[in-house]
Amino acid sequence: MSKIVIGLFFTSLVMTGCQKKVSDLIGGQTVDQRLSVALAAYQNVLTQSPYGWILIEYTTGQAINQGATTNGSKAAFAYYMQFNDSNQVVMFSDFDSTMAKTPGTSSYRIKAVQRPSLIFDTYSYIEVPCDPDPAVSKSPFGPGLGWGTDFEFSFSDNVSPAQLGDTINLIGNLNGSNAILVKATQAQRDAYFNGTFANSFVFDKILNYFKHASIGGQEIEFTPGINNHVVDVNWLEAGNLKSASTTYYVTGDGIHFVVPVNTGPQTISALQNVAWNASTATASITVNGTASTLSGAIAPLKNDISAAARWITTALTTQGFWVSYTGFHIDGVDDAFGVENLQYNSLPFYAYVYYPGVLTGGYDLLSPFFASASGSTYPNYLTESYQQDISGIGYFQVAPLAATPTAVTETNNLVSDPNGFYFILKEDGSSYDMVSALDAKSWIDWKFL
Amino acid sequence: MRPILKIALSIALLSMLMASCKKDTVDLTTPPVGLGGDTWVMDSTDYFIYDSLTEPYNIAVDYKWTPGQLDFPSDIVPPKESQVIPVLKGLLNVSFAPYNQITGSTTFLRQYLPKTYELAGSAEYLSNGAMFLGQAEGGTAMLIYEVNNYTRLKQDSATFKQMMHTMHHEFGHILNQNKLYPTSFKTISTGYTGNWYNVTDAQARQLGFITSYAQASPDEDFVEMISSMLAGGPGGPKGYDEYEELLTQTGGPGTTGYATIKQKEAVVVDYFQTVWNIDFYALRAICRTDFVNYLQ
Numbered sequence: 179m180s181k182i183v184i185g186l187f188f189t190s191l192v193m194t195g196c197q198k199k200v201s202d203l204i205g206g207q208t209v210d211q212r213l214s215v216a217l218a219a220y221q222n223v224l225t226q227s228p229y230g231w232i233l234i235e236y237t238t239g240q241a242i243n244q245g246a247t248t249n250g251s252k253a254a255f256a257y258y259m260q261f262n263d264s265n266q267v268v269m270f271s272d273f274d275s276t277m278a279k280t281p282g283t284s285s286y287r288i289k290a291v292q293r294p295s296l297i298f299d300t301y302s303y304i305e306v307p308c309d310p311d312p313a314v315s316k317s318p319f320g321p322g323l324g325w326g327t328d329f330e331f332s333f334s335d336n337v338s339p340a341q342l343g344d345t346i347n348l349i350g351n352l353n354g355s356n357a358i359l360v361k362a363t364q365a366q367r368d369a370y371f372n373g374t375f376a377n378s379f380v381f382d383k384i385l386n387y388f389k390h391a392s393i394g395g396q397e398i399e400f401t402p403g404i405n406n407h408v409v410d411v412n413w414l415e416a417g418n419l420k421s422a423s424t425t426y427y428v429t430g431d432g433i434h435f436v437v438p439v440n441t442g443p444q445t446i447s448a449l450q451n452v453a454w455n456a457s458t459a460t461a462s463i464t465v466n467g468t469a470s471t472l473s474g475a476i477a478p479l480k481n482d483i484s485a486a487a488r489w490i491t492t493a494l495t496t497q498g499f500w501v502s503y504t505g506f507h508i509d510g511v512d513d514a515f516g517v518e519n520l521q522y523n524s525l526p527f528y529a530y531v532y533y534p535g536v537l538t539g540g541y542d543l544l545s546p547f548f549a550s551a552s553g554s555t556y557p558n559y560l561t562e563s564y565q566q567d568i569s570g571i572g573y574f575q576v577a578p579l580a581a582t583p584t585a586v587t588e589t590n591n592l593v594s595d596p597n598g599f600y601f602i603l604k605e606d607g608s609s610y611d612m613v614s615a616l617d618a619k620s621w622i623d624w625k626f627l
Numbered sequence: 628m629r630p631i632l633k634i635a636l637s638i639a640l641l642s643m644l645m646a647s648c649k650k651d652t653v654d655l656t657t658p659p660v661g662l663g664g665d666t667w668v669m670d671s672t673d674y675f676i677y678d679s680l681t682e683p684y685n686i687a688v689d690y691k692w693t694p695g696q697l698d699f700p701s702d703i704v705p706p707k708e709s710q711v712i713p714v715l716k717g718l719l720n721v722s723f724a725p726y727n728q729i730t731g732s733t734t735f736l737r738q739y740l741p742k743t744y745e746l747a748g749s750a751e752y753l754s755n756g757a758m759f760l761g762q763a764e765g766g767t768a769m770l771i772y773e774v775n776n777y778t779r780l781k782q783d784s785a786t787f788k789q790m791m792h793t794m795h796h797e798f799g800h801i802l803n804q805n806k807l808y809p810t811s812f813k814t815i816s817t818g819y820t821g822n823w824y825n826v827t828d829a830q831a832r833q834l835g836f837i838t839s840y841a842q843a844s845p846d847e848d849f850v851e852m853i854s855s856m857l858a859g860g861p862g863g864p865k866g867y868d869e870y871e872e873l874l875t876q877t878g879g880p881g882t883t884g885y886a887t888i889k890q891k892e893a894v895v896v897d898y899f900q901t902v903w904n905i906d907f908y909a910l911r912a913i914c915r916t917d918f919v920n921y922l923q
Contacts, residue, residue, distance in 0.1 A: 184635055210660035243702040244754045264668040284708060287667055291694050299691040301707040301748045301775060310702045310752045322752025323702055330694055352700055551756070 217288045219339035221263070223346070224288075224296070224359075229367040230260035230268075232429055233304075235350075235357040236436065241319045241326035242353055243310065250319045253407050254436045255307055255327060256427040258362065258370040261286065270370045271303035272379075272428040274406075279376035293332035294339075295351060305329050318405045326353045362430075369430030378428055378452035380461040381409060385510050386474030387602075387611070387618040393465045394444045399479040400472070402611070404604050404623075411439045411446065412479055419480045423605035432463070476618045478600060485601035486572035489610055490534050490542075490565055492626070499533035500610075500624035501547075505585075506592060508620040515585040515592075522548040522557045530589070532624065537562055544576060544593065546586065559583070561590055571598040571615050592620060665693070672711050679719060680744075684737050688715065690746045690774075697747055697770065698759075706748040706774035714746065714777045717787060721921050722794040725857075725913040729905055739801050743768040748775040757824060760786075761793025766801045769794070779923045791858040791918065799850030806902045812894045813845040816887055832876040835887025852888075852895050856911055860919040869915065 202209065224231070239252040258270040267286045271277035284302030289295050298304050308324040309315040315324045328350025335347050348357040369375045381389065381400065389400040399412040403423055412421045424437040431450060438447035444466060451464040460473040493499055505517035520527045528549035534542045537560070544563040548555055559580040566573045576594045578587070597616035604611060604623075614620040669677075672690065680686040689696065692705035706714075726736050741763065750772045751759040762770040771793065776786045816835050823831075823842040831839040841851035859869045877884035899907040 208660065214660050241702065242700050243752060244698075245700055246754060264670075266668075285667070285691060287665060287691070289665060289694065295694070297692055297694065298705075299693075300705050301710075305704045305748070308702065309704050310749050314749075322754075329704065330692070351694065352702070 213290050216339060217290060217294060220294050220296075220333065220342075221261075221288045223339050223342050224261040225263045227261075227361045229362045229364050230258060231359045232362050232366065233257045233259055233348075233357055233359050234427060234429070235304075235327055235355050237326040237353065237355045239326065240353060241317075241323040243322045248319055248323055250323075250326070251405055251408070251425075252436070253307070253325050253327075253405070253425050254427040254434075255304075255325075255407070256429045256434075257304060258367070258375070258430070259359075260367075267298070267302070269303045270375060271306070273303060273306050275376060275379050275382055277303050277306070278379060278428070279373060281371070291330075291332070291351065293334070296331045296333065296348065298329040302329075316406055326355060328353050328355045328357075331357055366430045374453075375428070375430045377454040378430070378432060378461075380449075380452055380454055380463075380472060381433070382510060383454055384459060384461070384472065384474040385619045386476060387613045387621050388475040388478055389472055390475045390479070391463065391465075391470045391472040393446065393470050394468065396441055396443065397479060398441065398446070399475070401478075401602065404606055404609060408605075409435070410605060411435075411441070413441045414479060415442055417480075419482070421605070474618070477615070478602065478613075481570045481600060482603060483570035485603055485610065486565070486570060486599070487567040489572065489601050489612075489624070490567075493532075493534040498626055499531055499536070499543075501529040501531050501627050502622050502624055503529050504623065505530055506589060506620055506622045508592075514620075515588045517546055517585045517589065520546055520548075520583060520585055522546075523555060525550050525553060525555060528554065530622070531556075532563070534565075544590070559586065561586070563593070568598070570600075572601055572612070573598040665691075667691070672708055675712050676715065679715065683733050684723075684740055686740060686742055686744060688744045688746065696745060698751060701751055702749075703751050703772075704748045704775075706746045710748075710774050710777055711746060713779070714771065714774050714790070715744075717777065717779065717921065718771075718790065718794060721787075721914070721918050722791050722798075722857075725910055725917055728913055729910045735903075739798070739805065741767055741769045741797060741801060745770045746774045747772045749773060755824070760789045761796070763793075763797035763800060766797075766804055769797045779921065781922045784922055787922075788859055788918075792854045795854035795857040795914075796850050799853035800846070802903065803846065803849060803898075808849050808898045808902075809894060812849060812891065815890050815894070816845075816848065818842065819844050819848070828873075829876045832873060832888070833878060833882070833884045835877070835884045835891075837873065837888055837891075848891070849895070852891050856892070856895070856907075857914045858918070860915040860922075 204212065234254065234256045236254045237252050240247050240249055256272045260268045265285050265287050266283055268281050268283050270281055282303050284298060285300045286296060286298050289297055307315050307317065307327040308329055310322045310324060312321050317323060317325045319325065330351040331348035332351055333346065334349040335342060344361040346359040348359065350357065387401060391398050396413055401410045401412065403409050407427070408423060408425050410421055410423050412419055414420070422439045424435045424439060426433055426435050432452045433449040435447050438445045446465055449463040449465055449472070451462070453462045455461065460471050463470050463472050505513040505515055508514035517530055518527050525548035528547050531547045532542060532544050536543045542563040542565060544561040545556055548557065559578060559582045561576050561578045561582065563574055563576045574593045576590045578590060582590065595614060595616060597614065600613045600615055602611040602613060608626045610624045612622050612624060676688045680688055690706055690708070690711045697703050723736055727733050745768055747770065753759065760772050771790055773786050777790070779787070818834060820842055823839050826839045826842060828838050831842055834842070836842045836848060837855045838851050841848040855873060856870045874885060874888065877888060879885055896907040899905045
């Protein structure tokens, strides 16, 4: 018995001595060492592109906050980025014309999360559409949600950094947006730094609501879409107005439609070689290889003849009303009269309201409305209004019932303009844009509530 | 068992032990890769943080976004780097300086301040419509939101005041976690509730709570008393009113609300005097002067 015990112990001793040493080193390096080498290699790929990168980000139509997903419209944004080896990145963005002409510097780093990730770790242009404050992001998703864009991205090509090519695929870590990084050429880089890019925001630079171009033998109209970064494309087919809506992004190469628009004989996916001509206020463009000119128009391709009347009757029959959260856009300026700065009884401006038939005598109400978490009210200065439809154009007569602040007086004056307004039904089938028939340079968007 | 067998067994055991104890030679002169977290090329912001907070107070400031550090999955954005130094200067001048002045050195704050400050550019929007503007993690970290909206201007001082309120609130927690306030405080008020957010601040004051959040628990009540008295200053726009002005919403002297809050005030003052040897009213006077003087 004891011999067996002794034998067992010696055997185990021998086995201990024979235990094979398992090394966690590969190529003489620990896991952490290899990780840091890989991350440095990813960073090297980004910094070694001589003319920087163009990043195009497509959202999935979902935005996440507090673990809950909200569905909404899709969007696309484009950026120019030049990474340096001091963790700094210089950017341009197509979010608005200011970010298009002013380079912004912020920081980035590459970090091992579940996948190697590129993180824009201080506030930069790429955080702007992510900002939960709707005043900053101008997001249609509402407070607490951006556009469903990201500022933390995983490298999603599943190859080693050395095998990454001129196009790198990324996936957003929070919202799962898809992004591609494309190596920029010298010409593309120059377009950002010399202002060509900023000048290609011709949808903003042409101040008229309607923009027309003769493309491939068709007269094509471009009008503002329901959100920023959306354009409505209109054309005539056998005399009938046809319309398509697409999100777009802008790069140094031109304006790109995320959903190509099929107008029958042709498909339009981009307006390229965009060159702004300030003296004529027009833009030369190239579409499908053919040069054309995009210019402002004061009237729609084909007016929706019943729209002005429908606008009133829809509200009357369903006892609803129209609201605008922004007031009038005039000559390229959003909320030109500053109605968003109005306050009443220390409540902030909430929306401009047009409420058909609600006042005594069946008159319509035109007024700002004030609201916050602590209460809501109409002001003591209401304006009485009456709309008349003549040949598809809406004309207003207004009469303020008390002395009004400047922004309201200016709004009233514009609304009662004797040239009247076109009413343009939007892509969602319920909102309207009310566009000045004088010069189409003033308009207000009405949403139905 | 025979003695010889015992010896043999011991030897066997010993040698086994030694075999398993055998160590590789490890080079201890170089630290492990990745020790201390992420690194990046330091710039003026990093140097400012090191010189003004890390060196004197042993505090780290995380202004760069770290995945998962703040609530996930939520839509929060990192701060603008250009805002980091102004915000920290505000904190140093208006919430740190008074403590240093009253205690005579940085030792007190160095010992008790939370060791990590996490900055976010935006607020955190909650699903019930409320927002987080500041938060603390168990006395170790303090979260400061809305850094991008910070200014020194009087008319925008609501954000600044909120930051100071957060700072004093969280610091109050740390003090009472080190030395508990008198248990008698817990019996001054009844009616602590988890549904505090259904009550407005003004309603809470009539019930004898300085803010609605004070109604959450005696601990919160205690530190809300501290922060409401230390943050803010006289006059100025809404959101930067002072303690006395808040007290008028109780209904004024003679009401239960007023008397209850005054009773709590006395406990706070006594706690600071006996436990920390700090004259609370003197501290409060310095805090308010510093705050008002700092605004532009």
